[in-house]
Amino acid sequence: METKACTVCSMNCLKLHGDEDEDADRNKRMLDSSRGRKKDAASHLLPSFLKKMTEVAIKSKLQMPVSFVRNSVTRIGKTIILEGPSTNKWSVEVWPGSVQKRSLEFRDGWQKFVKDHNLQIGDQLCFTLTSDSHFQVMVYDESGSQKASAMDAINSTVTIKHEPKHLSKVRSDVRTKGPEARLKQKVTKRIRIKSAVKPTVVVVHSSDSELGNSEPPEKDENLKEIISKEKIQDCPGMDGSLADPKPLLAPHILQGGHVVSQRRSVTPAEKERALNAARDLADTLTNPKLVMVMTKAYVYKGFWMVLNKVFSNAHMPHESREVTLCNKAGHSWPVKWLFKTTTNSSGFSGGWRGFALDNRLEESDVCVFEMVDEKYFVILVHLFRAIGQPSEDAGDYRPSPGRGRNANRRKRKAIDSPLDTRCTKIKLFHSGDLKSPAGCSRAKYLYHTQSQEAENLAQMVGCSQKQQKDTCTASHGKVLHQDEGKEVTSTAITSSCDTDFTSDNPSSEALETFERRTALQIRPLHAFQFPRRKTGSFRDYLMDLGKELVGQQAAMAAPKRSSPPASRKTQISPSLEV
DNA sequence: TTCAATTTAACGGCAATAGG
DNA sequence: CCTATTGCCGTTAAATTGAA
Numbered sequence: 001m002e003t004k005a006c007t008v009c010s011m012n013c014l015k016l017h018g019d020e021d022e023d024a025d026r027n028k029r030m031l032d033s034s035r036g037r038k039k040d041a042a043s044h045l046l047p048s049f050l051k052k053m054t055e056v057a058i059k060s061k062l063q064m065p066v067s068f069v070r071n072s073v074t075r076i077g078k079t080i081i082l083e084g085p086s087t088n089k090w091s092v093e094v095w096p097g098s099v100q101k102r103s104l105e106f107r108d109g110w111q112k113f114v115k116d117h118n119l120q121i122g123d124q125l126c127f128t129l130t131s132d133s134h135f136q137v138m139v140y141d142e143s144g145s146q147k148a149s150a151m152d153a154i155n156s157t158v159t160i161k162h163e164p165k166h167l168s169k170v171r172s173d174v175r176t177k178g179p180e181a182r183l184k185q186k187v188t189k190r191i192r193i194k195s196a197v198k199p200t201v202v203v204v205h206s207s208d209s210e211l212g213n214s215e216p217p218e219k220d221e222n223l224k225e226i227i228s229k230e231k232i233q234d235c236p237g238m239d240g241s242l243a244d245p246k247p248l249l250a251p252h253i254l255q256g257g258h259v260v261s262q263r264r265s266v267t268p269a270e271k272e273r274a275l276n277a278a279r280d281l282a283d284t285l286t287n288p289k290l291v292m293v294m295t296k297a298y299v300y301k302g303f304w305m306v307l308n309k310v311f312s313n314a315h316m317p318h319e320s321r322e323v324t325l326c327n328k329a330g331h332s333w334p335v336k337w338l339f340k341t342t343t344n345s346s347g348f349s350g351g352w353r354g355f356a357l358d359n360r361l362e363e364s365d366v367c368v369f370e371m372v373d374e375k376y377f378v379i380l381v382h383l384f385r386a387i388g389q390p391s392e393d394a395g396d397y398r399p400s401p402g403r404g405r406n407a408n409r410r411k412r413k414a415i416d417s418p419l420d421t422r423c424t425k426i427k428l429f430h431s432g433d434l435k436s437p438a439g440c441s442r443a444k445y446l447y448h449t450q451s452q453e454a455e456n457l458a459q460m461v462g463c464s465q466k467q468q469k470d471t472c473t474a475s476h477g478k479v480l481h482q483d484e485g486k487e488v489t490s491t492a493i494t495s496s497c498d499t500d501f502t503s504d505n506p507s508s509e510a511l512e513t514f515e516r517r518t519a520l521q522i523r524p525l526h527a528f529q530f531p532r533r534k535t536g537s538f539r540d541y542l543m544d545l546g547k548e549l550v551g552q553q554a555a556m557a558a559p560k561r562s563s564p565p566a567s568r569k570t571q572i573s574p575s576l577e578v
Numbered sequence: 579t580t581c582a583a584t585t586t587a588a589c590g591g592c593a594a595t596a597g598g
Numbered sequence: 599c600c601t602a603t604t605g606c607c608g609t610t611a612a613a614t615t616g617a618a
């Protein structure tokens with residue numbers, strides 16, 4: 001029987017991916033607007049970067065800025081199109097950066113572009129990513145004037161490769177040739193080797209939040225219904241015409257972890273308008289709701305989103321736990337809710353930063369937090385921008401891999417996971433019949449999964465909790481950062497332990513089941529050892545330091561600030577205890 | 579409410595080690 | 599000698615806390 005997508009699903013899919021004709025139209029509109037043929041307020045929001053031509057850029061390759069690549073990597077394929085001021089196009093291959101590995105470089109085909117545009121050292125080029133793998137390039141000379149010789153440049157080869165039509169293709173290309181290529185190759189290689197020696201599998205528990213589970217709880221029918229209804233209302237496609245996809249705001253620019261707003265200052269009238277629009281919507285909502293105007297501390301730095309005390313007490317959990325924030329496009333972000341009894345300033349902590357960045361929140365924007373599920377604490381966030389459209393912004397902003405450790409974890413999960421996308425960590429160990437020392441793989445080689453099934457499987461193979469020393473962070477005497485030109489040092493020694501679930505004696509039946517269901521070869525662990533290395537000089541230093549600290553505990557107990565709460569794991573590494 | 583200090587945890591880099 | 603593996607060290611982003 002033929003299965004057909006329902007109307008709403010089809011519309012959402014088209015809104016998301018577009019179709020060929022629509023893409024062409026959309027691209028054309030964007031290009032027109034960015035060339036000034038047609039005024040479009042959204043044109044300045046397209047991701048772009050500026051490059052001054054150097055000798056290297058003239059002779060061989062051009063490197064994209066790391067920050068640009070970081071924010072737009074999913075939109076840059078192996079082959080990209082450069083559209084010059086003449087509107088002619090050049091096909092250029094993109095390679096991982098040879099100097100700055102987190103960057104990407106224009107290589108094959110770039111020389112042709114340089115030659116055809118008669119580019120010289122000092123020329124300045126503005127690259128605007130107008131659609132996936134499609135850059136519009138403006139060329140200026142050293143004085144800042146548009147370069148006349150580039151205005152009518154002709155592609156001397158006219159062998160433009162087809163532009164990627166689907167994002168999935170682009171992502172595939174990026175995975176093959178992008179900056180993550182090395183990681184993939186390395187991991188793939190490792191998997192092959194591990195398989196060859198029949199690794200033992202140990203399952204490690206991990207929370208959903210840690211692994212960036214971005215889907216709302218399945219039982220959240222209330223939210224589904226709300227979003228579904230609103231999508232239908234929002235989408236003119238119900239009458240047969242598709243909605244014109246609104247361009248999304250460009251990702252925020254970060255400096256030192258803080259957002260550097262690229263937006264002009266907001267007028268009092270605009271603030272008032274956004275607030276009124278939010279209040280108007282709030283008045284129509286039947287669920288518990290809270291209207292909040294964003295401040296710098298919420299969305300630019302710190303990212304500590306404190307909620308109104310009355311609302312918190314009435315509707316938020318009276319304990320610290322994970323909640324789910326959703327935007328109107330239906331995407332969700334797991335966010336840590338920190339309940340503080342002492343200061344009465346409970347709020348969103350871990351995860352809120354990602355939500356704020358992904359949804360391009362800015363100061364003076366107004367959020368209406370609508371509690372759509374008080375059982376699972378699912379909150380729908382309606383966004384009203386101080387600058388821009390007067391109505392609610394229902395832009396299709398999605399959880400991004402972001403930056404930092406969570407980002408890498410998500411990226412790795414996407415690349416490596418041999419299971420489905422929702423399973424717990426799988427840790428590979430050598431089997432005991434290898435002559436090399438048995439030892440744990442390092443965290444960076446862990447597989448990440450998060451399903452209840454995998455957790456059950458872990459128990460099935462007889463896993464038990466095991467404390468395993470993984471890392472010891474010692475910052476004593478090291479310069480941590482600069483504070484007003486003065487070096488600030490830390491006197492703390494901290495250690496952290498991974499809590500793993502391992503098994504010394506799993507049943508063969510359980511292992512077979514696990515092997516069958518995970519498609520991984522596993523074998524009982526005969527010897528579970530962590531060989532210790534020779535004592536190094538730094539280790540000696542730490543040992544001495546540990547002794548010293550034990551003798552000076554009284555002195556250490558008087559830090560600049562009050563002592564940390566008992567829950568904190570401030571301790572000297574077990575290996576340092578004397 | 580804001581913000582700086584502190585803690586936590588991921589992971590890159592490197593060196594030691596083992597095996598071919 | 600080369601390659602693969604793995605433990606340790608150090609850095610850093612993100613999370614958390616409490617004082618101002």
